[in-house]
Amino acid sequence: MTEKLVIIGNGMAPGRMLEHLLEKAPGRYEVTIFNAEPRVNYDRIMLSPVLSGEKDYEEIIIHGDGWYIKHGITLYKGHRIVSIDRDQRTVTSDHGVTESYDRLVIATGSVPFILPVPGHDMRGVITYRDLDDVQAMLLAAQSREKAVVIGGGLLGLEAAAGLAGRGMDVTVLHVMPTLMDRQLDPAAGYLLQKELEGRGIKIICKANTKAIVGNGKVEGIELDDGRVIPATLVVMAVGIRPSVGLAKEAGLAVNRGIVVDNGMQTSDGRIWALGECAEVDGMVYGLVAPLYEMARVAASHLAGERSATFVHSDTPTKLKVTGIELFSLGDFADGDDREEIVLRDAAAGVYKRLVLKGNRIIGTVLYGETADGAWFNDLKKKETDISDMRQTLIFGQGYQGGAPLDPMAAVAALPDDAEICGCNGVCKGKIVSAIADKGLTSLDDVRAHTKASASCGSCTGLVEQLMTLTLGEGYSPAAVQPMCGCTDLGHDDVRRLIKAKGLKTIPAVMQELEWKTSCGCAKCRPALNYYLVCDFPDEYADDYQSRFINERVHANIQKDGTYSVVPRMWGGVTNSGELRAIADVVDKFEIPLVKVTGGQRIDLLGIEKEDLPAVWADLGKAGFISGQAYAKGLRTVKTCVGSDWCRFGTQDSTGLGIRIEKFMWGSWTPAKLKMAVSGCPRNCAEATCKDIGVICVDSGFEIHFAGAAGLDIKGTEVLGLVKTEDEALEHIVALTQMYREQARYLERIYKWAKRIGLEEIRRQIMEDVDKRKAYYDRFVFSQKFAQVDPWSERVSGKDKHEFRPMATVGYPEAAE
């Protein structure tokens, strides 16, 4: 006979409990859930990404409506339980629904703590707890006005970062001297504060809120030192309190939370409690890992397995703000019986601190670089004696036993019981065996079967490394992302197969690799065309119909259908003859706009397509060739005036820039390639934000790469220092060829470098002479076919049809 199970609350803990219960004892209970929120079960941890716009609500749903139907569960949405009658064994909702139970689970969670200051009930004061709060914040953010977040803890900072990202002017008020004082020591708290301030968030620590001021609606906050901070939105994120009112009224034992034993049973043998509202051994919890542990224990008991017990464990904390790496675990207070090991790298913004007691790790704070968090967590959990590796412990696992290992080795070296996913308590062995036993090949599969990386997602990288480790070459994270809807293969697989099978035309690729469409689409065709041009420069006949219009007509299409034309100006150097020719062309063709570009050359905008060949003919007479300002290929090499003119110049940067440009023009690359050469570290040519850059110094040429100054802003990485111009050219060319051969179409060099690893690139280009030479030779070979000026080709009649209408019809004949 089925028993009646009623659950009050539908958050993450009861959701997880039901999953376990349905697995352990399917059909044992008739389940009814009352959810005070008017919706299904969703991943509350991911509210911050929803606030910041990185995810949609739909993406964070754990159980959709279909799940409840499938399992025959009755879900009352928007029903708040107002009373429990333990004698009659019934619960009653605020909408008057009464339901009887055999077993009852209370999972009422917590309520945000509201500072009882004057004005706390005004319009514009909200908390950060559920989706409704997020929606209220998003609505307020549209005003782009001022917001104050009270509370510099985990939630408060995530709210602040989200609101700032949405364009609000945000101030965080924190009562303690440093941010996140419960998870971070003051040094890490300081680094975090600097990082957030760098993002435009104002932070006031030791701030005591005296009152919220306004006239029915928030206008500002008054601190007890008299300062008033204007705001139209106030978010209270000062902490949470277990929601225990209902249990208390029902006469259950209640302390800070609802008191339960280590089997999650309350003082009433028919009633269990779990989640943030429950108190075990005097502790209440707010992080998801212990709550999931409660869910597991409660499910076992409800399924009749009475032996399961809840055991306390420390949970690492992470902040979900994109770009901030932060890890905190255990106890890190100072003390007489404690020692600590600290590493600081101010320039890189890295801070690491290990707290030791009796040669064992009891606490860890990592900021800026958190890759070793899992390892430290493991050492702490196992209480490993670290005396033998004390000298190198702080550098992380890769540095134990001599030379640094590759990042994969660190994951490989982790023991099977090392925890990978903190939220769901999944260890390495479980993931590896699930991959092997169930034949899992995608990240989604692994998430579905093990839950690893399925909650906050911050261990996704580790899980992917485990997949690579287990599946070998068969798994690359990219394989998950197909090139486009025409194929299931990712870019890397396609590139590999093109070479392996010697596929030399687009139809051959589509045929052999089983394309799902007849002739591809606007995404895959340009990519395939590039891969073939790159791999078979001598044999492959460029497919112009697979090129984007700009590369087909060698000019840049503008919003009105006219084109712009940029002639090459080697290294940004020009002369009176060239300028006169440009001036004449502008007059002759009545070109509406002449503009100097960021790449040190001149853009002629607003040219009719039909005029292009004639414009090029005139420019060609003055010696100009196409600047390829439209190409996924070499664009410009920007230079400063260097040692010829500049009193600070150390080398002939202009000459080197021109030499590089003359050597490399015409080459196609996965995405546009912009370079610069600066004659001294003052860097007037801005070489340190380019795809490839050179900084001249007295001792030679420092080669930089992987910078960005577009959608992303990123300083370059140093490839290495070489002594002569010849060497500089060889290294740059080899690097470019490596990028040409390995990157995915439209992947800029900085993204490729991040994927491949800077060390690997340095090894191949700086250290492996044979490899470098081979790359160099392949580039030089390819240039034999690439260095043809597309403009002069078209002046001589190539692709004539492109620049003429097919016909002109419908006009009166007499007009002639």
Next chain:
Amino acid sequence: MNWFAIGNIADIPLRGARCVKTPQGKIAVFRTAENEVFAIEDHCPHKGGPLSQGIVHAKAVTCPLHNWVISLETGKALGADEGAVKTIALRNDDGALFIALESLMMAAE
């Protein structure tokens, strides 16, 4: 309706397009990989991009300005986008191509 000769199918590259100027605006004439020919307004319903300059794939073209994909058969935007361009009647007599224009427009001037 009047039929106007616009040239031969061989004047258009395979998986390519040409445009025809008319008093009613430009018309884009497409030739697919399968040698089918279609004519539509050369004016994307989104922001007016010249569709004749796009990449042609199957019986569709991707606009060069913002990647809307327009069906050559129906003139309608495919995928999530909504909008349509006018399709123009086209006759293919053994490679000789004709498009139909409304005579009304021609009488002008």
